[in-house]
Amino acid sequence: SDNTVPAALPPAPDVIRAASAELIVTDLAAARSFYVDVLRLVVTEEDENAIYLRAFEDYLHHSLVLRKGPVAACAALSYRVRSEAELDVAETYYKALGVDVRRLPAGTKRGIGEIVQVQDPLGFPIEFFYGAEHVERFTQRYDVHGAGAIARLDHFNVVTPDIPAAQKYYEGLGFKVSEDIEDDEQTVYAAWMYRKSTVHDVALTGGDGPRMHHIAFSTNERHQILHICDQLGALRRSDAIERGPGRHGVSNAFYLYLRDPDGHRIEIYTQDYYTGDPDNPVIRWDVHDNQRRDWWGTPVVPSWYSEASTVLDLDGHPAELVERKDSSEAAVTIGADGFSYTRADETRSDGSAGPGSGRSGEVQGVKLGHQV
Numbered sequence: 001s002d003n004t005v006p007a008a009l010p011p012a013p014d015v016i017r018a019a020s021a022e023l024i025v026t027d028l029a030a031a032r033s034f035y036v037d038v039l040r041l042v043v044t045e046e047d048e049n050a051i052y053l054r055a056f057e058d059y060l061h062h063s064l065v066l067r068k069g070p071v072a073a074c075a076a077l078s079y080r081v082r083s084e085a086e087l088d089v090a091e092t093y094y095k096a097l098g099v100d101v102r103r104l105p106a107g108t109k110r111g112i113g114e115i116v117q118v119q120d121p122l123g124f125p126i127e128f129f130y131g132a133e134h135v136e137r138f139t140q141r142y143d144v145h146g147a148g149a150i151a152r153l154d155h156f157n158v159v160t161p162d163i164p165a166a167q168k169y170y171e172g173l174g175f176k177v178s179e180d181i182e183d184d185e186q187t188v189y190a191a192w193m194y195r196k197s198t199v200h201d202v203a204l205t206g207g208d209g210p211r212m213h214h215i216a217f218s219t220n221e222r223h224q225i226l227h228i229c230d231q232l233g234a235l236r237r238s239d240a241i242e243r244g245p246g247r248h249g250v251s252n253a254f255y256l257y258l259r260d261p262d263g264h265r266i267e268i269y270t271q272d273y274y275t276g277d278p279d280n281p282v283i284r285w286d287v288h289d290n291q292r293r294d295w296w297g298t299p300v301v302p303s304w305y306s307e308a309s310t311v312l313d314l315d316g317h318p319a320e321l322v323e324r325k326d327s328s329e330a331a332v333t334i335g336a337d338g339f340s341y342t343r344a345d346e347t348r349s350d351g352s353a354g355p356g357s358g359r360s361g362e363v364q365g366v367k368l369g370h371q372v
């Protein structure tokens with residue numbers, strides 16, 4: 001089929017928010033121990049092949065499905081649309097884009113109504129749904145929350161080679177950019193885009209893709225994130241902590257990145273900011289600013305840049321990877337941020353004079369990391 005974007009596309013579906021994800025796990029019991037015993041997500045339903053989980057403020061059937069399978073992968077990223085009628089709009093839109101589009105009857109996925117499933121132009125398995133079974137919302141069930149209570153699913157982060165092209169595709173879906181990371185040669189390394197009024201429903205991370213970088217759940221307060229760290233220490237599972245806790249530059253959220261037993265990355269995230277007004281200002285970060293990914297200048301561990309989950313096509317086969325052609329962020333910042341600059345007006349991490357540094361040669365304002 002002809003994959004060039006036709007001149008006049010039909011209307012795009014009205015996406016409300018990132019709503020749920022489906023992860024293939026190779027050991028369902030080990031995954032259950034991580035997501036239920038440690039993270040205390042609520043089991044809505046489960047059988048020998050799959051577990052349907054939700055966070056405390058979710059009232060739809062689930063926001064995460066763990067499905068047993070031979071190879072760890074991401075099988076679906078699901079967006080909720082504003083009404084059932086938007087499913088026809090989604091089907092027409094994606095057929096016009098010339099990609100694989102399928103319609104799954106209600107109940108194909110437990111607790112969810114009819115689904116339009118696509119392998120989008122970036123190669124990701126995306127689902128659109130509206131209908132879903134309502135279940136008890138545990139917002140004030142403080143008797144079961146525990147100290148690390150996770151409130152809701154917040155966003156997806158996906159790895160894709162061409163950020164401007166991915167941004168254009170998501171703008172076509174009505175998403176807007178809140179922040180991005182670029183350099184003075186106009187290379188774009190990452191972008192954050194939203195439909196709901198927070199920093200993002202989807203983050204685009206430059207790299208070989210399609211791969212799923214992480215699924216993020218949010219807590220309402222920072223102390224819940226700190227409890228999860230302390231709890232993992234007490235369980236002698238500190239190896240599940242990949243990056244953080246810390247304060248993001250982009251999004252200003254307090255964060256923690258965990259790796260589940262299959263290596264899927266889960267972010268726990270809290271307190272980003274409101275983006276709902278039409279003139280919400282876009283924040284653009286310089287790739288050499290080592291406060292962009294961690295506001296305190298803490299280096300980013302190399303695995304955070306290099307590792308991500310395989311995604312499946314609609315037949316369950318690993319999607320073919322496309323190599324990133326633009327420069328890689330980890331490379332241009334000399335390892336993983338330990339040697340970038342902390343003040344824009346001083347010398348760059350590669351020794352070149354930063355804007356207005358007035359100094360050449362000596363590298364000023366660099367927080368010496370030891371990640372290379």
Ligand SMILES: O=C1C=CC(S(=O)(=O)O)=CC1(O)O
Binds near residue numbers: 216248267293
């Ligand atoms: O959700 C996010 C918000 C900010 C960041 S960054 O590390 O601050 O760029 C990463 C992230 O995409 O996971």
Ligand SMILES: [Ca+2]
Binds near residue numbers: 334336339340349
């Ligand atoms: Ca660096």
Ligand SMILES: [Fe+2]
Binds near residue numbers: 157203
């Ligand atoms: Fe994130």
